[in-house]
Amino acid sequence: MNPAVNKSEDTLNKYSFNIEGGNFNDAGTVSTRIKSILKQKGLPNDVVRKSAIVCYEAEINIVSYARKGTVNLTITAETVEIEVIDEGPGIPDIEQAMEQGYSTANQQIREMGFGAGMGLHNINSYSDKFDITSEVNKGTFLKMIINNPQSTKDL
Numbered sequence: 001m002n003p004a005v006n007k008s009e010d011t012l013n014k015y016s017f018n019i020e021g022g023n024f025n026d027a028g029t030v031s032t033r034i035k036s037i038l039k040q041k042g043l044p045n046d047v048v049r050k051s052a053i054v055c056y057e058a059e060i061n062i063v064s065y066a067r068k069g070t071v072n073l074t075i076t077a078e079t080v081e082i083e084v085i086d087e088g089p090g091i092p093d094i095e096q097a098m099e100q101g102y103s104t105a106n107q108q109i110r111e112m113g114f115g116a117g118m119g120l121h122n123i124n125s126y127s128d129k130f131d132i133t134s135e136v137n138k139g140t141f142l143k144m145i146i147n148n149p150q151s152t153k154d155l
Helices: 029-040 045-065 107-111 119-126
Strands: 005-007 014-020 068-075 079-087 129-135 139-147
Touching: 014 029, 014 045, 029 045, 029 068, 045 068, 045 079, 045 119, 045 139, 119 129, 119 139
Parallel strands: none
Antiparallel strands: 005 014, 014 068, 068 079, 079 139, 129 139
């Protein structure tokens, strides 16, 4: 199953993808699609790689913990912006969740090879700018920005 892709009407450089919580069969599909879009746009390999990593980590978090989520991609000449909104349990202690190795993954998630506690740490490490807000029993919002060092190109 391919995630729904909705191109914004106001610009060809905005995309939105829906992710179903608990659907590990499609985990990674959105980040793969975003990687493909960025390559087609001719962005530098480092920008594509960082964008794919932060998107993949956020996508896995949605699949692992939330009921559903949305990934919004905005591409400009200067940046790749990825916003992630999920409807999940929220994060009670963001500072603790950002610690390398901290995880609330259950045994089932760990047996599938996920839940090592590197997701938010990797997102923070590979983003040029990273913001996170969360409300318990409501969900989490992430905003990651990856700068394009070759920003003189027209996209």
